[in-house]
Every structure is written in C-alpha cells, then in structure tokens.
Amino acid sequence: MTHAPSRRELLLASGTLFAWSYVPRLARAEGRDPRFLTIVLRGALDGLATVAPVGDPDWVSLRGDNALTLEGKTPALKLDDFFALNPAMPNLARMFKANEAIIVHAAATSYRERSHFDGQDVLQSGVEKPGTTRTGWLNRLLVGLAPGDRVSPNGGRVFAVGPVTPLVVRGPAPMLAWSPRRIPPASDDTIARLLDLYRHTEVNFARVLEGRMKLAAIAPAGAMEQKPTGPVSGPVSGPTIPQLRAYFAEAVGTAAKFLAQPDGPRVGALALDGWDTHYNEGIATGWLAQLLGALDAALVAVQENMGPAWRETVVALVTEFGRTARINGTEGTDHGTGTVMLLAGGALNGGRVIADWPGLKPADLFENRDLKSTIDVRGVLKGLLKDHLRADDRLLAADVFPGSADVKPMAGLVASG
Amino acid sequence: MTAGKxxxxxxxHRFGFGPVAGSIAAIADDPRGALLADLERPGAGRVAAAHLPNSAQAARALFEFRAERGAKEKLAQRAKKAAEAEGMGSAAANAPNPDGEAQAPVPQAAQTQQNPPPELPVQLVQNEGKVRIEAAVAAEIGFVERLVWFWSNHFCVSTDKILSMAGAYEREAIRPHVLGRFVDMLTAVETHPAMLFYLDNGLSIGPNSIAGINRDKSLNENLAREILELHTLGVRTGYSQDDVTRFANVLTGWTWIAFNEPSHGGEFAFVKRMHEPGEQTVVGKAYPDTGMNQGRAVLADLAQQPATAAHIAYKFARHFVADQPPPPLVDKLTKSFTDSDGNLKELAKTLIAAEESWTLERTKLKRPAEWIVSALRLSGAQWAIGRVLGSHGLLGEPLWRPPGPNGFADDESAWIDGLSQRVDIADDFASRAAERLDPVALVEAGLGPLASADTRNTVARAQTRGQALVLLLMAPEFLRR
Structure with a gap:
C-alpha cells in the first residue's frame, strides 16, 4: 500500500452568499448599522485540531503525534493558559489578541447522531428534527426582524454566491445570488422578456431574475466583472491549494464587499466545503492546515474589504459537528460531536475562549469517542442575533430556532451589546 | 393524436432526455410502450468504450503521469537552484529539458494551434464524459440513460478524490446492473476500488488483524457509515453507532492493489492480513468471519431490508416525478422492489405503469446537466466536450464531482437560484448554435402540445434567432418536466 492519494474533497461552486438589504430597525434607532456574516463549514470541522486544549493533561496522550502543542516544528499559537490555535491561522490569532475574535469550544447543535447530511440540516435549518423543514434559520430571522429603513431602493432581498443555494438561506425572504462571472451575461432585453414570460406562472423563476437585475445595482466595484478563465475546458478535479486560497478569498471577500457598501446588504451567508478529514488529515502542515490557512486569509479579506464597517461586523463560522477525539486508523478522524465555533469581527467583545471544558479522559468523552458538547451552538447564535441585530427572545425561540426556549442567548459576545 | 402527443x-421530458426533431410524433401512438421498449433494447445501459482504459489502467496511467511530472518539477527546481548558485540572472531559460533532449523551437503549427491537447487528468474525464454525453444525446428517448444517471448519483464517487477512475467506475459498476438486481449493483459498487478509495476504506485495518497488531492501526468507518446511511437503509432507520463500527470491521481488508504495481495496480483486492477476525453483529444479525464473504453477506441482507426498499423507492419517485412524491407511488415502487427482490428493471416498469407518473403536473426542475443534454438534443447542434463539461461546472453540477457522498441534490430549492447562470449558458450556446436553426419550429419539435401560448408568442417575437433559442430553452415548459 504505497499509494498516496491527495485529498481534494471539496466543491468550489457551492459557496453561497446571501444578504438582506435592510438595517434592523432597532439597531438603526441606536445609530448602529451592524453587519452579520455566517460561514457554514460543511463536512464537520475538527475542533480539537483547530483550537487545541494544550493545557489539558490528557491531550497529548489522546492524539499522540497529531496533537498540536506549543513546542516543536510547528508550534500552535497560544491563546490563553489552556488553548492554542492551529499555526495555520496567524491572522485569527492577531484578531484574538486585538479582542476582535472569540473561540467557543466544546460546542454542538442539538444533533447527536453522526450523519453529515442530517447534521447540516439541523445546523442550517435551526430545527431540532432533521429533514422536517425546507427553510433556514437565517432566512426566517430576516422575515421576523422588524425592518428599518431600506439601505437601498433596490433592497429588500437576500443574496447568494454560486448556483447551488444552501439550506441556511432558503425561505420566504427573497434572495440575491452572486456568482463569480466566467462567461458574458445575457442581455437585459432577454432577461426582461423572460421576466414577462415568468411573471404570471413562475413567480419563483421571476424572483431569481429580478434579484439578478437588482444585484447589479448594488454591486461593489469589480464584483460583476467577467473573470478571464472561460468555461472552455471546465473544472474536472479538485482545486490546487493556490486555487483554494483564491476561491475562499474571492467568495468571502466579495461577501464582505457587498456588506460594506453604504447601500449594500447587511446580513449574508455562504458555505465552504472540504472539512471531512477521514484520511491523512494533515493537522499541522497538511490538508487541514492548508484549508485553515485559506480560511484565515479569507478572514483577512473580510477585515480589509469591510474597511471602517469592520467595527460593526460579526462573522460566525459554524460546522455541523466535530470529529472523533482520537485519531482513526488512517491518520484522520471520523464523525464526532463537540467542536469549535470561530467568531471574528470588530463588533465583538473578544479575546476570549469560551468553554465549559468537559475533559478528555475516556469517561469524559461522549460515548467514549467524541469531545462532549457543553455549549449549544444555538445559544451562541441567539446571543449574537439578539445583541448585534436586536432580534428579540420570542422571535429567536419561536421562529429562528424553534423549540430552543430553554437555550438562553449567550450574553456579552458583542462589545456594544 | 393530440392526447398521444x-x-x-x-x-x-420526464423519463427521457427530451425530444429531438420528430420524436414526439414518433412515439405518440404508444408513449408508455416506447419507454418499455427502451428497457428491452439489446445492450441497454451499455456504451461502446473499447477505446477507453478500464479503471485500473486509468489509475496506473495517472500514477505514472504524476510521477513523471513530479520528476520534471524536481529537475527544474534543481536546475534553478544550480543556476542561482552560479549567480545567473535567468535560470529558467537555461534549465535543461527534463526529457534530456535539446530544446527545439516550438514548431509554427503548434504555436498557432488554438487548443493544445489537454493533460492526462483532463483527458481522462473528457473522454469518459464524451461517451456519457454522446449516449444521452444520441438516445432515441434516453430512459435507460436517465436510469444510469440516477444510479450513478445514488452511488456517487468524486473526481476530487479519485479522478482516474470516476468515469470508468460508472461503466464498470453501474451500467451493467442498471436493469439488473440491486444487490449486484450494490456489491459491484462497494467492491469497486473507486468507491473504496472515495470513502477511505483502503487503509481501514482491523485492530486485531495481523496488520492491525503489527502496525498498531485501526478502523476508518467512513464507507460503512455511508453504505448504511446513503446506499441502503437510509438515515434515521434505526441502525446505531455500534452497527457502523461493526460493519466497518466487516469491511476491513477490502482494498486495492497499489497503483504503482505495473500489471494489476488499481484492481480490487481482499487482504486477509488487514481483515478483523471474528464474528460481527450488524443490524441485529451475527455474521461469522468468512473472510470477504462476511461483507458480501451483510450487503446481501442490507439489500433485502424493508428500509432499503422504502429508501430507494422514495428517491426514485422523487427523481422522476415530484420533489414530494405522492405516497401511493412510493408504495407501489417499494412493493415492486420488495416483491421482485430488488429487480431494477421491474422497478422501472412499475414507475411507467403507475398512473401517478402520468397525471401529476410537470413540477420538477430539470437538473443542470439534464437540461444541457436536452438543449443539445433539441438543437442538434455540434458540441465540444470541454465546453459542455464547463457548463456542468458553472451551473453547479460538475460531472462526477458532487459536493458529498450524498450526491447532487434532487429538489428545486437547491437549483432554482442557478437559473440566472442558466440564462447566460443558454445565451452563450445560442450565440454559436442558433444561426442554422429555426427556433419557432423548435418550439413545436421540443414542446409540441406542452407549449403555452405565452411561450409560443415570446419565442416568435424575439429580436434574433439567438434570443429566440434562449427564450425557448429558458421557457418554463422546457425547464420543467
């Protein structure tokens, strides 16, 4: 067995951004103009490889050579006396030091099985039972938030990167979809004729094309230009690392450009794939490190592209569940439970790792295999939505995360909150 | 006749890849009979691919290609280093040709060639893709090809991980069984190196096997979990984490011969040294250790589970008929699957015989690749595989490259926002294809009695032939089936 397969399990076209062009009314009444971006990391991020509990006495024996530590060739980046960040993320560490990032550890949704697709369904729908709803929590939030002034006469819409829409943004609130442009666009006249054709019988088709026209009106510089790579040969395989970094930065950075526009959208989301590291995980220098590095660079793109609006920004990175605490038989990790949430943005009351650490002894692990979850992802999200966007408790418990009345919004995450 | 049309x-549209000129009239006497006849065609599901390498050959070729490229890169790096050490300005210009030949000037003909032949990885996917698209475009109706696409997506692998084998896998594991027995397709799939590679089983080692003890290695449970969750029983059907782990034990030793082995690399192998010894209990039944047959026995039983029948029936109905398929249709398909012991031709026949398959409104949004093929068929236009596969990617359905082992989504909510990209693809296609076409005649050929007055008028009033073709391809009646 000398083969050395490369890991390229990821699909670039699935990154999706959507956004809403109203400022939440209560926030605006306070003179604030908050931006909120959610990034869904599909595939189950290894939380222990992203933020390592280097202060836990059982850590090194648990992961052996794969345990990140503060020593060695690629030392982890110290966050506090207990936790250290993957060395591939120096910019997130910088934001953390500047009190502009928060790590929430040993967190999970209410889902306790190990199916990616059910796990993603629960994470993105915000509903406890998988497969029971076709709308996402972020979309339902927008429906329920009292809209203040439109930031744009072309607003009132949500927005998506890539042709495939992830669940978190699906729902009744209308959407704008943005894709990197690779071929020349059809003429406005053709679009207008199709709109006429759809208007009476295919309202949802019409909404897509209306969104397309409105998107152009609020697009930041460069977002609608055609990129030089044509479709002639077409993508046939996974991206190289430079392509991956370029794509993450383009997708996430463009989201930030839209959100930074004075008349642009205020709430957005996109999904990034590739985190399902069953085999040759590459925690310190390999595949996972490359992915985390690309993510780290994408966060820099957000900060830079937001400009002054960074002060009013929160980016929340979430994943469906974690991975096994121990390394499996193929230098990777299988599906698990507790993991990390990464929060970044100038609006945060940051510089903290928030955890109710469950421990790593066999008896501490969930089913003697996974990091136990001691924090509900919904509580963190509710805290952000409440303090940053001024969503009220009832809306959050009834519509956004139904059945979560017992999960209190986590207080104090936002600096001005 | 109009009812027949x-x-x-x-x-x-619903069961095939859409009409070509004349095909509506050709089957109007007996549309259902025409679909059933498609199932009985000699060689149905097969494609002529003698010119293509099998999956093991392709894996070995790609291994060699990458090894050579790696060596070339290394030589170039060495040359660059040597040149830098000598303090020379432009190292690249003086790098020796890694093939050991003097660098000749590029011949004029090669310089003016617009598209140099693609490298091996792209070639492999394009050659396999061409066979697939040709079969769909050339089919009289395309029902059997649609079945191939359905099963290929159900049992998907990805070029992201196993590029060399992705196309050959479909020919080797899916096509031979598309009108055969489910258990045979299941066994062909789970013993195919492409799937074992895709879901990480090749190095999964039984902890108490010889290799496990010697190397202190253990399981990778990815394949076991996805067989239960995606390929057979379906999620939330009662199996436990313990079932996943036990089943992973059963599957240890299912691997392939290393790609660098010159004559058999890339072929399936059962390696007893890696196989976990002893009995395993999976979904309530104990399986003695019979080596590889232990896994075959589990697969055979999974294929017969009622949950598997219900899971397959639901997906089948959802794919062909409606995002939320009517329960009576799902019930009929479940019964057919169960009664026929997973006979997939019977399942297809049951679909055609069911009244729900014909009476429900045309609400399914064609998936991008299906829509592309239906446009190629209707227009009869020449096509180039690179551009066709590029369009697959731009529309979010890159060939053999789904976002995860659950395959591409099969409902409208995933695809509707991509309609904006479809307009641009249609426009790009029409700009090259429309001049020799009569779009108004194509409305009749492609939609016939399905065309609404609005659609007919919209196409007829277009400014140019190109625009007319775009409007036809983007008409609701053409997007839906």
Missing part, C-alpha cells in the same frame, strides 16, 4: 412529450 401530449403524453409523448411528457414521456420524453
């Missing part, structure tokens, strides 16, 4: 148009 209406059902013929429905048959072509």
């Amino acid at each position: 209406l059902e013929a148009a429905l048959a072509l």
